[in-house]
Amino acid sequence: MASNNPANPSVKEQREAKRAAKVAVLKKQQAKEKRNRRIAIIIGSVAAVAVVALIISFVVVTAKPDVDPDDIAISGIETFDDLPNTHVTTAVDYEATYGATPPAGGNHAGAWLNCGVYSEEQQNENAVHSLEHGAVWVTYDPEALSESEVQTLRDAMPSTYTILSPYPGLPAPVVASGWGVQVQLDGVDDPRLADFITKYRQADTVPEPGAVCTGAIDGPGRVS
Template identity: 30%
Template sequence: MQRFRLIFIYILVIAVAVALGFWLFKSSEKQEANMPGQELEYQGQGHMPSCTPGDPPYNSNPPTSGCHDPAPADWGTYDAALTDQKYIHNLEHGGIWISYKPDRVDAETVLKLKDFANRYKLIIVAPREANDAPISLAAWMHLLNLDSFDERAILEFIEAYHNKGPEVVM
């Protein structure tokens, strides 16, 4: 009788552990599905000149990983674009790169975007003619394209990926 009771307790403990594991797995799956933007494939962390930018071609526009400049850009705002390879290095350090198409974003919106660089560390805001969307947010292996200014979406992206690159700096 004692042996059956012990077997029953073991089975019960195993069943609870399996149920808990399944619940945790499903919870993390839902959390990943709710992350802002799209996740992109890793394209390496090589520094020029030991690699060639765009070889292989970047898998997103703007790029979110891959061959990049050995020195990052200074954090903050820019009125003229630097090379993508500079900004990719900042993404590697956990930064967020907010880029905008100057001909599709008005001056008031540019000021709102630049305010994020004043409110947060590790943010770059710069114009970028080559964007597919009027506003793009890039983090290491993550991208969010916006047709218009959406403060909530921008904040969610920053909260999700800020300071989460492979080389975290303070």
């Protein structure tokens, strides 16, 4: 008589057990692949969003047209034509000779003032040499501005080709000067300051365009 001992499964039972084991392995593998696909989709979506954001940022930045300095109109500009640019070793009376306070060009010292921010008054003759190289000189009346307003000016200065210094007795709270040009400003928030710097800093109309604004003289009170 045949034995029904469970310790000795039939051939059919062994075959079904093997098939069940294979199915379990297959389901486990399919679940793993599904999980990996889900992770890949999430990572891909995040990467795609990042790429799209980068492209949008690039398009926005690059699509912004550069401002042509020649197209910038600034009210109140005073011009000084045919200014000489001879190197001299004596002091120059810029107000009497050229009618500008502070000076906006003319004969000057052989060494230029290094561009930067200064907390003390600077030598006119050295600063004018910097104007010859394309610098913009922003001066302010220390009696007309508060400490916070002076800091506002300092924060507004580009890192190169600008000089900021106090200049007692100015005809306005702030005066911006380039070679042969000057504008009197109502205060530190006058929007013409930024326009003036954009238009005349490193302008190709100066006597020595492209000349450096470093490597010469640090005036007193150099801040940065």
